[in-house]
Amino acid sequence: MSKLIISVSGLRGIVGETLTPEVACRFVASYSAALPPGPIVVGRDGRTTGPMLAGAIMSALNACGRDVIDAGVAATPTIGVLVRERSAAGAVQISASHNPPPYNGIKLFGSSGRVLDAESGAKIRDGYFEGQAAWCAYDKIGETTADSDPHAAHLDKVLATIDVDLVRGKAFSVLIDSNHGAGGLLGKRLLEVLGCDVEAVGAEPTGLFAHVPEPTAENLTGIASRVADGSCAVGFCQDPDADRLALIDEMGRYIGEEATLALCVTRAMMVGRTGGPIVINGATSSMSAMVAKQHGVETLRSAVGEANVADMMIANEAAYGGEGNGGPIDPDVGYVRDSFVGMAQVLDLMARTGKPLSQLADELPKMAIHKDKAEIDVEELPAIFKRLQEHFHDADAQTGDGLRLQWGDSWLLVRGSNTEPIVRMIAEAETQAKAKSLCDAAAGLLNA
Structure with a gap:
């Protein structure tokens, strides 16, 4: 039996073995007890076990007296935006990221719409082990309401970071591979708004992955061939909860995840996002730092982990940031890794320069x-x-x-x-x- 992995940002395990409805309920009860008053957003990726866990988690939160905003299937960065838009006390995202199908997990957000910082997360983890909960009386039970359009605010924020008319004018032919995770719902919508001719692969959030879910070169050989054969300008490949983005160029060449951030930083520098440092973690390629240095912008390195990058970005009023696993973080959208930011801003870079993705990738520093x-x-x-x-x-x-x-x-x-x-x-x-x-x-x- 695999071990239940519990960290300061949430937990992850195999459903039916280490991750059961009981574990999920006790964990979110500890989380609820640590939050200020207010509703809690609950979302999930496309995994087949998501509806079951969502039902248990929303019931547990109701039993703690919390009103719940049910976002249904939504990407992890979308949940971060929704917390702020709905003035929620926090959010629970049900996802195991790129883990295989038997896994699922819980990621916790604070009221600022970002993944919990280490100190807050540690208190909830400790509370879980200590059995902390705040179950309420029968007349204090919370209610659950489905959000009518959980993606709209996120879409608007991403579009506000780019020149929409410029991108629309290029009418790019693109392929998006969401691999039956959460990314297809907003991903296809975003690309169509940007005037792209879209080939959507795995857009339905069934959780029945067509290939190994981590967007690495060896897992995307079939997708790379489809990009080249379909004469697409770019292939966008998401992980199941759509906070990571890998790129494939027009020749079917895997550009990868490290290049995603470096290209987004290139574009950020081009449009004048130079008023503060950029932040990357200690395991991220120096390509982004080298690009920033060319524009006189300092690079700060945090400990590995999205929460650590976000902490350092906020503390230093960073202009941009992210992790080399394909996760750009644009503070104008939110302090969460965001594949949609990556897609929109890479298309904007292509439109501004008039260069194909292959050339833009080749012009990055070689490391x-x-x-x-x-x-x-x-x-x-x-x-x-x-x-x-x-x-x-x-x-x-x-x-x-x-x-x-x-x-x-x-x-x-x-x-x-x-x-x-x-x-x-x-x-x-x-x-x-x-x-x-x-x-x-x-x-x-x-x-x-």
Whole structure:
């Protein structure tokens, strides 16, 4: 039986094993007890177990005296916008992101429409373990109301960030692969509003994934062929809850997720979003930082995790941010990774420059990432980090989220997993060989 993964941002597990209706109800009861007064938004991705969990969760929140706004199937960034638009106390998004079909999960939002920060999330996690709940009397039970159009406000906010008429005038032919997750509902609507000729693949949110749900190159070979064969200008590929976006160019070449953020940063700099720093996490490619530097904009790096990026963006009044897993974060829309922001702004970049996606991608700074992992006892990490710092004494060392070593535009991140007894090693350099050599050197020092 797999382990239920509980973190400061929510939980994730296999339905019927570690994630049961009872677990979900107790978890959201702890969440409700920690929130200020007000309704709570509940949404879900397209997974087949979503309706069952949504029913249990909405009933539990009603039993805590909460009114519930039922958003139905909606993307994770849409839920963030809806919290603010409906003046809600928070939101529960039911999704396991890119995990396989047996999984589902719960992601928690605060009243500001962003994923809970670490401190707030830790209190709810601890409350769950302590059995905290605030069940109410029969005459205080809350009510559930379905939202008539949960996507409209998000659509408007995304459109407000671009030159809609310019994009419409290009009449781009595009393919969107939502893989039967939550992204097809707003994704197709957005692209049609932008005047695109849309081929929508997997738009129905059935949860019956047509391919492995994480939008990586090996999982998108069939989609890449369809983009090229269909003479599309771009292929947009979402994960199940649509907070991540991978790109395929007009030749059917997988551009990937790291390039999504770098292209969005390129476009942000082009339109003058230079009044503050950008924020990326410690495992994100330096491509975005190099683009920002060309425009005199500072890049700050947070600990890995969307909540950490959002925290640093808010604290430093960042102009833009995101994570290299295909998740741009535009503060004009919300502090949530957003595939719809990515789609609209990449199309805007193509329209402004008149360049095809392949050329725009080729013009990005060239960097290569290599990833590795090894089994290790977490108690050994301090000694390992000390050995690494002594060996790589010429690097700029940062701690707090594992150990991050920086040499110019090259870097090595070594950090313990939050969910497994392993250490992850991620390196980026000018060539794949150099990136791999950094990981290999780190691996050789693990048990020195």
